[in-house]
Structures are given as structure tokens and as C-alpha cells.
Amino acid sequence: MDIMIDRIEQLEKDTGQIKIDLACLTARSEAFATKTDLAELRTEMHQSLAGIHKEIGGMHKELANQTRWIMGTAVAIAATCMTIVKVFF
Template sequence: MRKGKQISLAAINGNLMGQHGGDGGGGDMESRVAKLESDVEHIKTTLVDIKADMKSAKSDVGTLKTDLSVIKSNYVTTTDLQKEIGAVKSDIQNLKTEMHKAINNQTKWVIGALFVVLGVGLGVARLIFN
């Protein structure tokens, strides 16, 4: 049940019978009916415009729902982010391992080259000083 002002049936009947306001006669009834008809036509036109606007708004809302679904589907979830972080950590660990191997190999080559240079130097020194 609608809340608001309640009007009694007697008051409605009184208004229809001309008992409330006016002189009760029908002298200006034609102009009042013409005004009402004009107002009804205006209401009909406005209602058609409102319906068209509502259809457009409904279409726009549908488009927004679709766009929002696409945006949501492109979000990164916590699980995806954790997987990516795990992959990055694994890549860093692999890089550390490779760097240690490369540094160890380089150190071996440098030490080996130093022994070769030392051996050649001692050999040359022996030839020169003996």
C-alpha cells in the first residue's frame, strides 16, 4: 500500500461534480478539457522520450557490464602474482648459480694462466741466469 496523502471517495466525487472549487457549472468546461487534452498529448510525447532514453540507458548499462567484465578478467589475482614472484625468485636463484659457476671457471683459468706465466718466467730466468 502506498504511503502518502489519502483522499476520500467523497472528496473525489465532489471534485468531479464541481463541488470543490469553481462555480460547478460547465461554462469553461471546454477550455479546461482542451487544456487537459493538450497536457495529455504533452505527457504522451514526454513518455515516449523517456522510454527511448530508458532503452538507451539500458543498452549503455549492458555495454558497461561487458566492459567491466573484460576489465575484471584482466586483473592480476593474488595467485597469479604469487606464481610470478615464485618464477622470478627461481630465475634469480638460477642466475646466482650460473654466476658462481662462471666465477669459479674464470678463477681456475686465471690461476692456471698465472702458473703457466710463472713457469715460463722461471724457465726464462733459469736460461738467462745459468
């Protein structure tokens, strides 16, 4: 009989600890992300990435335009130098 009482007392202690642990887990679970939160985050990320993609595309166009101007200027300078050399020599 004493063994049963000891076991019941131990179960009561364990039950109390389980209640405390459950309360802590319940409090922590309120901060967890839900499926809706993740879906909203995914949408925001896709929108941000789309904006970044557009900016990179614009930068690519500007870089291509700048490269054309540099190459055109280099060809014009080379042609001018050749003409000057041909005229004077």
C-alpha cells in the same frame, strides 16, 4: 501536455539506450580480473621470480668459479714463462 509526452518519449528512448549500454558493460565485466585472479597471478609471479633468482645465483657461482680458473691459469702460465726465461737466460 505535449511537452510532457515528448519528454516521456525521450526518457523511454534514453532508458532503452541505457539498457543496451548496461548489457554491453555487463558482458565486458565478465572478462575483468577479480581479486582472486590477481592474487593467483601475484603468487605465480613470486614463484617465477624465485626461480629466476635461484638461476641467477647459480650463474654467479659458475662465473666466479670460471674467473678463478682463468686467473689461476694466467698466474701459472706467467710463472712457467718466468721460469723458462730464467733457465735459458
